[in-house]
Amino acid sequence: MNKIVSDYHLHSEFSGDSTQNIEEIVKEGIRLGLEEIALTDHLEYDIEGMTDNWILDVDRYAKRxxxxxEKYKKDIDLKFGVEVGVQPHTKDYLESVIKKYPFDFVIxxxxxxxxxxxxxxxxxAGRTKDEVHNLYFEYVLQNIEKYNEFNVYGHIDFVTRYGGEKFRGLDYKKHFDIIDVILKKLIEKGKGIEVNTSGYRYREDRFYPCTDILKRYYELGGEILTIGSDSHIKDYMTMDFDRVYDFLESIGVKYISSFDKMQPSFKKIK
Structure with a gap:
């Protein structure tokens, strides 16, 4: 029996960093035998150097x-989602966009x-690895404190992906205190985290977040978890999901989350 039931982080031609035909994603989800998928194209705002192709046409995206x-409703449950690139100063604009549309799921x-x-x-530039990582987690915490219109926080420690080899790898113990505050704040607000498998494709040999963070989230009582490939081409859908399911089962997690109109429900891991 296929234990993989969904992929909750998928990008298409509507994202600035993908040319993948959106219907082909849906067809691939059906081929993989998935019960549901969430399309989560990028909604970014006020980033230096951001070109026009990064401006999500939400009207056209929603229509498609x-x-x-409707076309594939007998074969798969297609969720209308979005990945919002948040910054503390963009709260009002981005939340107004989210509230305007009937999203099922927001990262x-x-x-x-x-x-x-x-x-x-x-x-x-000019910072040590630990300084960069701490700065990043401070911003994550600020965003969580400010934003409300989201369901899960995406690839919560993926800062290690950038800056070259010198910045790779997370020393969890050095950042334990602020990570703990982040996880407690998410749980307090009824928000979850995603398990993002793209770290294997980016040669970090892990998913985001690292196993220590996932264990801690679960220890603290966190229950809302989605699994996403962060694919920008359909061939990456559900890649390395078996590793995630095996790990979650090893620490006692029995359910992953599903969303409809921003409300979570839970699917038992098969």
Missing amino acids: VFELR ASSHAIDRVDLAFGEIQ
């Missing part, structure tokens, strides 16, 4: 998702600090 939902992610994209390398 709902067309496909909040930290892609930029003070309008500078983590991928550009400017944030890492």
